Amino acid sequence: MPSEFPMNDPQNIWQNQPKEPFKMSLNEIRGKAQQRQRKARLAALQSIALGLLVCIFFAWIFARANDVLPRVGVGLLSLAGLNIAYQAYRWIWPGSLAPDATVSTSLEFYRSELERSRDYGLHIWRRAGLTFCFLGLAMVVLPGLIKSLDTPRLMLNFVPVLVLLGIWLAIFFPMRKRRLRKLQQEIDELRVFERESRS
């Protein structure tokens, strides 16, 4: 069948290409958009809820504890939970770019989102309150551990906690390092990309 368009007229070729009709109704579009928004919000809320749960759980133990040192430790753990929730809100909650931003702005935005994630991972001791967490944990565990030095059999009670802590440390730090390396690599690539796009 002969073509009705000049083969050397790219504008004609482009504008007259076969169509693939888009078959979504307005209701479907609206439903999907709302569903997606809910999903994104839910993911951010999960981190916040986790922090709040940790906070409430330790606050409850705090109210029931008698000894001063463990009580302070549990209080610190409760505050650490609150801090996790706050930092998750501040650092993980997705930012919003003006929907009609130009391409260079959207590249910058995408990079800055990656940088936010990297910074959060880089300063996780401060931002996720891990320092308070470990300090609190030490205050809760150490008095009992010191007491049990006289009766080694009691020390066995601490083995599960210490094993779990060891496993967590062994998994957490290499994973964090790998994630940070990947993020940095992607940020560097994007920087080069932005520079080349501008030139």
Place this chain on the structure above:
Amino acid sequence: MGSDYLDLRAETISGGDVSQDSLYQEAADAYGSSLDRLARAYEFDPEARRDLLQDIHLHLWRSFANFDRRCSVRTWVYRIAHNVATGHVMRQRRIRSRLVSIESIEGMPGSDRGELAVSQNEALERLSMLIQRLKPLDRQIIVSYLEGMDASSIGEITGLSPANIAMKVHRIKNVLRRWFGEGGLHAE
């Protein structure tokens, strides 16, 4: 319903008089085919292209809740569509690392140069291949040019200066001339 009607309508409405739904519906009617072509410029795989097109429409619908009429509906629609599509490309690191600028293609010796496509499909495939090698900004400019927009409209969408656009369009024309030949040959 033409784009002029939409722009005029957007100019005359007062905030909130026209609902997000009706603005979206009218924009989808007026620019549906252009959005379909735009998705083709960013995604070769038909399945992934359908997903991208759906994504563009979702973002477009959502965006009309914030449409403030500081630009025309056409500019708004294209900016959003290009942003969604750029995000789609940027997330694919394997593809992203291979993208080049129009300047690189202009200076590249290629076997495709000067050979005329024998069918519309082949010509379209060749054109799509060229577009999909480009970085987002250049891709945005070439797609807008192929849609028949003038330099000022392209400048509004991309945020680049008219001089910059004119230079880029000149380069695009050079590349297209080399890839598609010149002389007004028609398929028999």
